[in-house]
Amino acid sequence: MLHYKKIAIALSLIAFMTIGMAATKPLDDKPKRNLKVLPKDISREDLGKIMDEFKTALGVKCNFCHAASKDSTSHHPDFASDEKPEKDIARHMMRMTTKINKKYFSFNKDDKGNTIPAVSCITCHRGDPHPEAK
Secondary structure: OHHHHHHHHHHHHHHHHHHHHHHHOOOOOOOOOOOOOOOOOOOHHHHHHHHHHHHHHHOOOHHHOOEOOOOOOOOOOEOOOOOOHHHHHHHHHHHHHHHHHHHHOOOOEOOOOOEOOOOOHHHHHOOOOOOOOO
C-alpha cells in the first residue's frame, strides 16, 4: 500500500511539473505578420485571397516572394521575413497599381462606393513573374 502511495505521489509531481512547464512556454499560435501595404487588421481569409490572386497573376508559389523558414521543423515559408527582394518589389507594385487605379479609374465604384480596381497584377503579368516590357 505504501509503495502505491509513493508511485502516485511521484506521478502527481511529474504531472504538475509537466503542466507547469507547458504553462510557462509562450504560445506562438498566431503567425507573425509584417504588413506594410495591406491593412494591419486584415482577416486571415482576406489575406489568403489576396495572396492567391498574386500567385495566379504571376504564376508562382509562396516561396517566390517569401524566404524559407529558419526553423527546420517548419515546412512553411517565413512570411514575416523581408529577406527576399521580391517581397519589396511586390509592395512597390501594389502601391503603383493603387495609384494608377485612384488617379485614372476612381469612377469605377461598386454598390458600396468602393473603388473597383481596373489595373491589377494580372493586367501586366498574365501568369509570368517577369513580363517583358513591350
